[in-house]
Amino acid sequence: MRLRKTIFVALLSLSLLSGCVWLKKEEDIVTMSPLPQVNNHFRPTTVWRHAVGKGTGAFYSHLHPACYKAHVFAADRHGSVKALDAETGKKIWSTDLAIQKGFFSCKRAARLSGGLTAAGDRVYLGSELAKVYALDARNGRRVWETRVSGEVLSTPVVSDGVVLVHTGNGMLQALHETDGTVKWSVNLDLPPLKLRGDSAPTTAFGTVIVGGNNGLVRAVLINQGQLIWQKRIAKPRGITEIARINDVKSTPLLVNGVVYALAYQGYLAALDLISGQVIWSRDIGSVTNLLGDSGRIYLVDQNDHVIAVNSQDGRSLWQQSELMHRNLTSPVLHKGYIVTGDSEGYLHWINTDDGRFVAQKKVDRSGFLSDPIVAGDKLIVQAKNGQIYAISR
Template structure:
C-alpha cells in the first residue's frame, strides 16, 4: 500500500510538471524561441557522471567547493572534478561494504543533494539513506539510516546538518559523525507535490518550507517550533487546486525572509518584528535567486520573473518559455541563466529580460539550475553529462 501511495504522488507530480516525455502534457510547451545570439557560448569541457537521473523527478544538483565540482547520478555514482574538468575521484554506493542494504530496485536512488561542507560531501537517497564522503578522497566517512526518503539536500548550520524527509521528518545530525541529535515529525496534507524545500539555518533557527503552505521556524537546539508564517491556504474544487507546498528554498537576507508557495503567493517577512513586508500572487516550486536588489523566480508556468526584493514590484517578466520545463534561475553577472526540458541553455539580460544567447546542450534535457563560478557556468543533463561553459 505504501509503495502504491508513493507511486500515486510521483504520478501527480509528473502530471503537474509534465516532466515525463511519455506522458501527454497538461499544457502544450511553447515553441523554442528564435533570436540571433549576441555572442556564441563557448564550451570549456564536458564529462560523464554515470547515467544521470533519467526521466525521474530529481533535485540532485552539482555543487562547487574549494576548487572542486561534485556531481552524482541516481544509480549511485559520485564524482569530483577540478575546474578544468579532470576527474579527481569517483565513488559508487554499490561498491561500498554491505552495499546491498543501500540498493533498492537495482539502484541507490540518490536524490537529495549535493551539499559540500565540513570537508565532506553529503547526499541522500530515496532508499532513506544519508551518506557523507570525504571531499578530498571520496572515501565514505559515515552512513545514517533516515526515517524517510531524502529528496532535498541537507542544510548546514553551526556544526549541524538539517535534513527534511519526504514523509515529514525534520532531523538534525552531527556533520562529522552522522549521529542524530533530534528528530521531529511535521504534519503534512494527505496529497502533496513530490518535492521538498532545502531548509535554511540561521541564528540558531531552522527555517523550513512546508507542504501546508507555510514557513515554520524551529529551535536548532531541540526542534521546538518557534514561529509560523502562512503563505497560502488550501482551497479549491479539486485536490490539485488545494496543493500549496512551499518547495522552493526560502531566501534569507539579513532580517528579511522571502518564500513562495505553489498555488499561493510570494511573501517577504521581516524576522525582527514578524510582520509581512509585502505579498504578491505568484506560484512556484523552483528555488529563487537573489542578486543585488533583484529577486528572480521561475513560476509554475515557466515564466521567468524579475522583482525588486525591497518592494515586490515586478521589473520584467519573460513568458516565451511557457511550459518548457524551465529550471530554477541562476545569475552570472549581467545575465540570468535557465535551462529547459529540451536541453537548451539560455542567457537572458537581467536589465531587460530579453534573450541574449542560447545553446542546445543535450537533448535529454536540463532539470536543475546552472551552477555559476567565477569563470564557469556548469550544467548537468538528465543523461549524466556535466558540461562547463566559459562565462561571457
C-alpha cells in the same frame, strides 16, 4: 510541440494501508512555447564535459552537482559519485554507493536524490532510501552513513555543526556533522496529498527557515530544534484535493533579515525573520528556487514565466514570457545574467535589467531538470543522462 503537463502527488494511507502511493494525474494538455530566436550577444562555449553514470534518466529527480575548492562533485541516481577538477573536468576520484546484495555481488541502486552539498572537506548527499551519506571530499571515502526518517529529496544543508535534512515524510532532522547521529527531529506535518520534492532549509543567525506543506513556512532554532514561529503564506484554493495543493517546495531566500518564500499555486511572500510577520505578499506560484540580487527577486513561476520583482514591495519589474511550459530550472546568476535551462537541453541567458534574451545555447538533447551551479567563472549543469557540462562565456 505538444506536452503533457503532469503533477506528482503522494497519497498517505488513511485506513488499512500503510506507507504512501504515488499517483500521476494528467492535468491539461499544454503547448510548449517554440524556441525563441535569440541574437547572441556573446558565444557560450562548452569548456569540458564529463559523464557521471547514467544520470537520473526518466526519474523525476533534481540531483545536481556541488562546487568546493575548485572541485565539482556530481552523482548519478544509481550511486556513482565523482570529484572533477573545475578547470579541466578531469576526474580526481570516484566512488560507488550502490548497495551490495547477494552471493553473486549484485548491486542495488542507491537511488541518490536531491542535490549534493560540499562543505568543510566533506560531501553530503541523500537518497530515496532514507539515507544520508558523508564522504571525504579529498578521496571519496565514506565517513559516515545515517538512516533518517524518510526519503531525502532536497539538498542537505550544513550549519552550526549539524547537517540539516528535510525528509519526504515531513520531518526536519539535524545530524551531528562529525558522526551523523541524529541530534533532534521536528515534525512538520504531512497532508493527504503533496507534491514530490521538499524545500531545502535556509540558515542564518542560529535559525533554520524551511518551507513545508499546506503553505507553511517555519523558523526553528538550530541548537535545540525548537519551533520559533510558523506562518501560512498560502491557503488551499479549488474544489479537488489536487487543486488545493499549496506546498512550499522552494528553498526560502534570506536577505537582510527578510525571508522570501514561495508556494505552489499560492503566494510569494516577504516575512520578517524575527517575528514571521508578513511584510508583503502577492499572487505568484512556483516550485523553483528564488534568486536575489541588488534589491530584486527573480523567479520562474509555475507556467515558466521568468519574473523580476522589487524586494521591498513585491512590485513587478519585468516578465519574460517566451519560455512558457518549457519546464525551466531554477534561475542562477552567472556573470551578471540570469541563466535557466529547459527540458529540451537549452540554456537561456537573460538580462537582469529588462528580461530580454542575451544568449542561448543547445547543450544536451536529454534536457535539464536540475539547477545549474556556478563554479568560479564557469556555469556547471548536469543533464538528465548524467553528462556534466562546464560552460564559459
